[in-house]
Amino acid sequence: MMKYAEYIEQIEIESLWSGRRHVVWNLDRRVNILSGVNGAGKSTIINKVVKGLAAGGEFPSHMLKGVHLRVFPDDARWIRYDVIRSFDRPVMNSEMLNKLDISLATELDWQLFNLQRKYLDYQVNIGNRIIAALQSGTPDAAEKAQRLSMPKQTFQNMIDDLFSETGKTIIRTENEIRFEQMGERLFPQQLSSGEKQMLIILLTVLVQDNEPHVLFLDEPEVSLHIDWQGRLIELILQLNPNVQIILATHSPAVIMKGWADNTTEVSDILM
Template identity: 55%
Template sequence: MIKLANHIKRIEISSLWSGHKHIVWDLRPDVNVLSGHNGAGKSTILNRLIQHLRSVPTTGDIQGNTRFGVKIEFDPSDATGIHYDVIRSFDRKMLSSEPIGALNDARIVTELDWQLYLVQRRYLDYQVNVGNRMIALLTSGDPEARDKAAIAANLKTRFLDIVDELFAETGKRIDRQSNELQFIQYDEKLPPYLLSSGEKQILLILLTVLTEDQQHYVLFMDEPEASLHFEWQKHLIGLVRELNPNAQIVLTTHSPALIMDGWEDAVTEVGDITV
């Protein structure tokens, strides 16, 4: 049976770029920002790590497996796997029309649209799970049940407030009467697929984090600053941590704005972990 880790402690990658470089990276449990010049290998390191995690069956021992030259150490040390999400920032056309055809929805035309569609399904499940948990708490006889139920409800409300605050300058707000994610702009309904690339990107990140329901897991992001306004970049890490303080963030970036809100110590240069 697989035992899930709280976070990744260390990754080692051997024979990066045909044996010329090896990577040894000790990770923090909260935020890890990988920086470096173009071509330094930031995305290559992230992709190799994700490739390794995806290659091992869920019943296998990811720590003990060294596929793709990757070795992982977890916390706790006897964990055999970890839950994770991957977010990439490119709003390009879908390479295959098959998923779109199956949905019969002409609004879904880019990879970000498709990711938004998938995470919206998670959002519906999340709302059901939170509702069921609140009912269980309120019928449990626990004297602190109301406070615990309020915490669960307040997290979703905080997510809605955050998105409304971010989109306020363009007159958009979330339709709070709808179970699905819909927006209102100047009294007209607006589906998320008609948002700008930057709006889709920030929405995808925050919605993904929310639907993990504050569990321990890793959020991988490859250059999440793409299409994001400077102010959104500055507050991105803080917003993710607010919605899920148990998430371990591992991201690559070219943007100094991402660390300007107190995360300078979380930066690792590719050269510093190359041996």
């Protein structure tokens, strides 16, 4: 049976930058912000960890040489994790473009395409649980069913609130993510880069389905309005209180909404 970690307690990287530096980063259960100027090594540190998890989350035998994770509980051998990088570059893979059925697609569009499928699976799973709760016959059956439906409603309300200035709202009768703006029906690929980025982050957290996950965010502030940057962590934790955030940024707006104590400078974890 696969035993999953609830969170990462420590990241240790030996011999970073050709053996010149050693990294030891002790992590908070909920929020961890790695700060520093461009080129300080924020993304390098996150990428070293993520590369070792790419085998599907089984970490002890797949981590890169010199990369060590201490997790809770300490006998866990798997990690549920998601990685979001926010650079919106063109996708050159023709297979991806054909699947999306549009003439031009970006990396954010491809992420949205894959998330739509996860969103459909999430809704099926939640629907089955709601049916089971209602059929259970227990006195609190209706209350349980309502609780199960709340995260999706919370997500939809968040997106409507964030996109309110441009008049976009989620069409709630659709199984896939679709928007309405002044009577026009919009696909997610028609959103701005900042809107796509925020949608990807929050949809990723929603389909985690309240399971303990580690969410790696590499400079999520790219393209995000400064107000959205300041709300980002709060919104993520509201959607999944069991997530652990590991975030690389150099945006003061992300940090200054009460997360200064959760911020670590790259220079402080180098030995």
